[in-house]
Amino acid sequence: MDNKKNIIQYAIMGIFILFIVIAVLIFSGAIKVGSNTPKGVSGSVTMWGTLQRSSIEELLREFNDQNKDYTVNYVQIAEANYESSLIDALASGAGPDIFMMPDDFIWKHFNKIYPIPYERITVRDYVDRYIDGVSIFRAPTAIFALPFTVDPLVMYYNRDLVSAAFYDKPPETWDGYYKFAFETTKRNEDQAIETSAIAFGAYDNILHAKDILSMLFLQTGNGITYFNGNTLDTDISVVPVGGNDPLTQSALVFYTDFANPATDFYSWNRSLNTDYDMFVSGKLAVYFGYASEVFGIRARNPNLNFDVAVMPQIKDSASQVTYAKYTGLAVSKQSKNPATAILVAEQMAGRDFQEKLTEITRLPPVHKALLVADPVDPYDGIFKKSAFISKSWIDPNPASTSTAYETLIEDVLSGRMSVADAINDFVSTLESIIAK
Structure with a gap:
């Protein structure tokens, strides 16, 4: 009788321990339960930019592997032809969902942008998260682009x-x-x-x-x-x-x-x-x-x-x-998948992606939290200080x-x-x- 009782107790204890282990794995992210992707976010979005595809290909592959519900297709355009190619593509209805937007595109091309409302990202969050200079991408009514690079x-x-x-x-x-x-x-x-x-x-x-x-x-x-x-x-x-x-x-x-x-x-x-x-x-x-x-x-x-x-x-x-010269990620007004495009832009302007991007470009990050990291080479500390105090104009x-x-x-x-x-x-x- 006692042996049977002990067996039952051990079984209950084993099940309890198993539940604890599973819970720990779930909360740590080792086990995925359902999808964290917001409703309406799925499919594929195309992004245009001037960064060399070969330099960021591995980063984009990792990004797509981590986000099973949607993917990003990156198209590199030569810098000399970038603006004209973008204008022609958008005029013909064949433009990208997201495009890297230099700060001197803001006034000329703001009518081509799907503005991100402050209900999505508050002014407080934007200011706390990014260096002061990239406020150039903010208008009084909405956000034109999310910060991506600073030079x-x-x-x-x-x-x-x-x-x-x-x-x-x-x-x-x-x-x-x-x-x-x-x-x-x-x-x-x-x-x-x-x-x-x-x-x-x-x-x-x-x-x-x-x-x-x-x-x-x-x-x-x-x-x-x-x-x-x-x-x-x-x-x-x-x-x-x-x-x-x-x-x-x-x-x-x-x-x-x-x-x-x-x-x-x-x-x-x-x-x-x-x-x-x-x-x-x-x-x-x-x-x-x-x-x-x-x-x-x-x-x-x-x-x-x-x-x-x-x-x-x-x-x-x-x-x-x-x-400084800044680049933002702008969502095209013509995008047929703006919900996914905005989420992708948010993630690429986020701390994790920015940390990996700066390792590739060797430029300072736009994310304030990353600017306090120890310099990786003799110039890095100067570049980070300069990013902190940088400004531009529209x-x-x-x-x-x-x-x-x-x-x-x-x-x-x-x-x-x-x-x-x-x-x-x-x-x-x-x-x-x-x-x-």
Whole structure:
């Protein structure tokens, strides 16, 4: 009798332990019970972008394996043809469900986007989750795209040239660059520049002239443009007739000063090679380029002794700012499967996918929680700090505004206009571009 009782007790205990083990496995995710996929989410969605398919193929395969109820088909489009291909495909009704959207697509193509309502992702969640700069993808009424990548502007510097001028590293604030340029720039007997300290003051031979000057404006507190309801307005100070706007004017004056041959700190002119070519050939002390350029620089000149730093700032400024290029994941208004497309965009903008993506691209993540991770290489920490303080602006038409920036710089360099008049003309041009 006792043996029978013991057997029953052992059986009950075994069943109880089995239930505990199963429960643990279920909660740990080792055993899947049903589907966690929201109702209405299924099928296949197509995503377009410019990232190399070969570099993210394994990541996409893993993503599809983990999500059995739906799949993502990625199509790589050459960057040079990306915008035109996207416009043509959407016009013919054959466009993707999701497309990688550079931040300068926002104003031109927002009418092609299926907006994500704030009921889906609240402003609080968005702000807490992502770096401040990607708020450019948010409008007052909805979200245009979910953040995907950030490529911040950083300062590359030639250690040999900098140390030859008895600097440990270039100045951290702009006010130090007049002296730095004087002590670092080298000229020949004819006063032609042989080695330059800083590539400021021109447009055609400075690869990122528009972005650099935009950054200087942003550092002074000018947003350049902003959403006013559903319209776009300029947010850069107009100088009143006979008046003065020291911050806006000083940014433009500072940029153009280094192209003035009458000064001691003259260090750049239009006859020089591009700033990038000068830097990789060891003839430019500091080069302002994007984080994504680091491996290209190394490949061009494996012997170049260079390092990276956060972009210089305005002295005693309460905030720090650098420029960045952002990419978001936008859902097409034409998508026949928007519920699935939105979920996919959410997952790819999420922490897990972002962590794996940054390992591939070697760019800093847009997800704040990942920016506090230990640096994986000597440059990673600088790139992450730069992502934290990065900003951009809503460019209404990149080609037209590039011409406006070039005109702004040339008007000052040539003496055709005063700095104040050139800024006012620039603002008027921006307003005209927006109105078109």
